[in-house]
Amino acid sequence: METRLLFFFLLTISSLWQHHHASSKYSRPPARSLIHTPHNRSESDPQQVHVSLVGQDHMRVTYITSHKHTKSLVEYGKSPGVYEASSTGDHDSYHYFFYSSGEIHNVVIGPLEPGTTYYYRCGGSGPEFSFRTPPSDLPIEFVIVGDLGQTEWTASTLAHVGAKDYDVFLLPGDLSYADTQQPLWDSFGRLVEPYASQRPWMVTEGNHEIEIFPIIYPTGFKAYNSRWLMPHQQSGSKTNLYYSFDVAGVHILMLGSYAEFDSDSDQYKWLQADLARVDRSKTPWLLALLHAPWYNSNEAHKGEGESMRKAMEELLYNARVDAVFSGHVHAYERFTRVFDNKVDPCGPVYVTIGDGGNREGLAMNFEKQKPEISVYREPSFGHGRLRVYNETRAHWSWHRNNESESVMSDEVWLHSLYSSSSCVESGDGSKRDEL
Numbered sequence: 001m002e003t004r005l006l007f008f009f010l011l012t013i014s015s016l017w018q019h020h021h022a023s024s025k026y027s028r029p030p031a032r033s034l035i036h037t038p039h040n041r042s043e044s045d046p047q048q049v050h051v052s053l054v055g056q057d058h059m060r061v062t063y064i065t066s067h068k069h070t071k072s073l074v075e076y077g078k079s080p081g082v083y084e085a086s087s088t089g090d091h092d093s094y095h096y097f098f099y100s101s102g103e104i105h106n107v108v109i110g111p112l113e114p115g116t117t118y119y120y121r122c123g124g125s126g127p128e129f130s131f132r133t134p135p136s137d138l139p140i141e142f143v144i145v146g147d148l149g150q151t152e153w154t155a156s157t158l159a160h161v162g163a164k165d166y167d168v169f170l171l172p173g174d175l176s177y178a179d180t181q182q183p184l185w186d187s188f189g190r191l192v193e194p195y196a197s198q199r200p201w202m203v204t205e206g207n208h209e210i211e212i213f214p215i216i217y218p219t220g221f222k223a224y225n226s227r228w229l230m231p232h233q234q235s236g237s238k239t240n241l242y243y244s245f246d247v248a249g250v251h252i253l254m255l256g257s258y259a260e261f262d263s264d265s266d267q268y269k270w271l272q273a274d275l276a277r278v279d280r281s282k283t284p285w286l287l288a289l290l291h292a293p294w295y296n297s298n299e300a301h302k303g304e305g306e307s308m309r310k311a312m313e314e315l316l317y318n319a320r321v322d323a324v325f326s327g328h329v330h331a332y333e334r335f336t337r338v339f340d341n342k343v344d345p346c347g348p349v350y351v352t353i354g355d356g357g358n359r360e361g362l363a364m365n366f367e368k369q370k371p372e373i374s375v376y377r378e379p380s381f382g383h384g385r386l387r388v389y390n391e392t393r394a395h396w397s398w399h400r401n402n403e404s405e406s407v408m409s410d411e412v413w414l415h416s417l418y419s420s421s422s423c424v425e426s427g428d429g430s431k432r433d434e435l
């Protein structure tokens with residue numbers, strides 16, 4: 001009994017700790033209610049199925065079973081019910097206080113053909129799923145949504161995402177808002193399964209993934225790292241908290257706002273080495289995602305990304321990163337091309353897209369004076385789409401979740417910096433003179 005009380009006391013302290021920086025001056029409108037997505041398959045059936053990219057032509061299938069003895073096996077093929085190939089993987093579970101997770105299975109399958117629908121089954125029985133692999137070349141379309149959560153808003157935003165085709169889902173942090181209540185991670189996994197089992201979901205961590213508990217779980221990210229394993233080893237990263245990957249003609253940096261980032265840190269050194277390997281003739285587009293925005297004119301979370309910006313902005317600028325997408329602030333804001341707080345035609349476009357539908361509501365208050373570098377800002381839920389057409393042009397659009405309708409409310413055409421004569425020097429040291 002006393003142990004239980006102590007447990008709940010500690011849990012309360014812990015959740016206060018998780019939220020300490022969310023309690024600033026702004027007031028938020030009521031968020032929509034939480035959705036609980038029950039487990040309604042058989043105990044041995046896979047649930048919470050999601051897929052993610054691994055290298056050029058492989059996919060990781062992640063699923064959870066309550067039974068300990070279900071196999072880590074994925075059978076797949078190009079026609080429904082016909083599984084001409086299969087792979088095995090491994091499984092593990094984790095504990096968080098009194099909670100024990102199901103078996104979390106990770107199975108990497110492939111080689112797979114690009115732009116192809118595969119039908120698959122997990123663990124040797126249960127329902128069939130399907131996904132489509134991304135194209136090998138441009139064009140490609142990304143959906144980008146941060147701070148997703150699991151509310152009625154989330155469900156509505158996901159319905160908008162699913163209503164129009166896309167290739168890869170990118171999430172710059174804050175997934176389930178379980179905030180140490182582990183069963184909510186399971187509920188989130190079931191809520192997103194219809195989407196995350198059909199298209200690769202590539203995620204990086206937000207503050208709601210930390211779940212540090214002093215002394216007992218000092219390093220945090222237990223649920224996140226167990227459930228959302230990303231291909232960090234393939235990009236030479238030693239941690240699931242940051243990595244990079246290539247898809248079609250795009251190199252994507254998934255940075256870690258909650259890992260060390262100073263110039264003597266592992267992440268900094270990894271980023272330097274990763275950028276040095278980028279070949280813009282193969283991946284003319286270079287994007288970055290991270291959680292806490294470096295540029296933000298909302299009253300919420302002001303300045304929280306500043307030390308990371310100071311540490312890493314120059315690396316991204318010198319590498320001619322085209323755009324940086326972040327979450328954390330529950331609103332939408334698009335900046336022009338910026339470097340060091342000033343308009344710079346060779347800097348990245350910065351976008352805050354932390355408006356997926358979390359339980360905390362919106363960050364209503366922007367600074368009264370809109371900074372010159374901020375182009376469009378609005379405290380509404382919604383999602384973004386980046387369609388990269390070819391090596392020079394991409395189209396960014398933001399789709400407001402207008403009650404239950406999706407309304408495109410902001411858009412801009414981007415030129416890749418790689419194709420910009422004034423930002424990239426040609427091999428002989430002279431500037432290219434065409435656009």
Ligand SMILES: *[C@@H]1O[C@H](CO)[C@@H](O)[C@H](O)[C@H]1NC(C)=O
Nearest residue numbers: 036037038039040041190191
């Ligand atoms: C199981 O849950 C899913 C998602 O909540 C729902 O769409 C489906 O209809 C449910 N199936 C049954 C048999 O209740």
Ligand SMILES: *[C@@H]1O[C@H](CO)[C@@H](O)[C@H](O)[C@H]1NC(C)=O
Nearest residue numbers: 388389390391392393394395
């Ligand atoms: C790139 O795509 C844009 C948008 O569709 C198009 O207008 C432009 O002509 C294309 N450029 C090249 C070089 O194909």
Ligand SMILES: *[C@@H]1O[C@H](CO)[C@@H](O)[C@H](O)[C@H]1NC(C)=O
Nearest residue numbers: 401402403404405406407408
């Ligand atoms: C947005 O929703 C409001 C309230 O339902 C409605 O009055 C308005 O017409 C909608 N706007 C658009 C552009 O759909």
Ligand SMILES: [Fe+2]
Nearest residue numbers: 174206207328
């Ligand atoms: Fe956040």
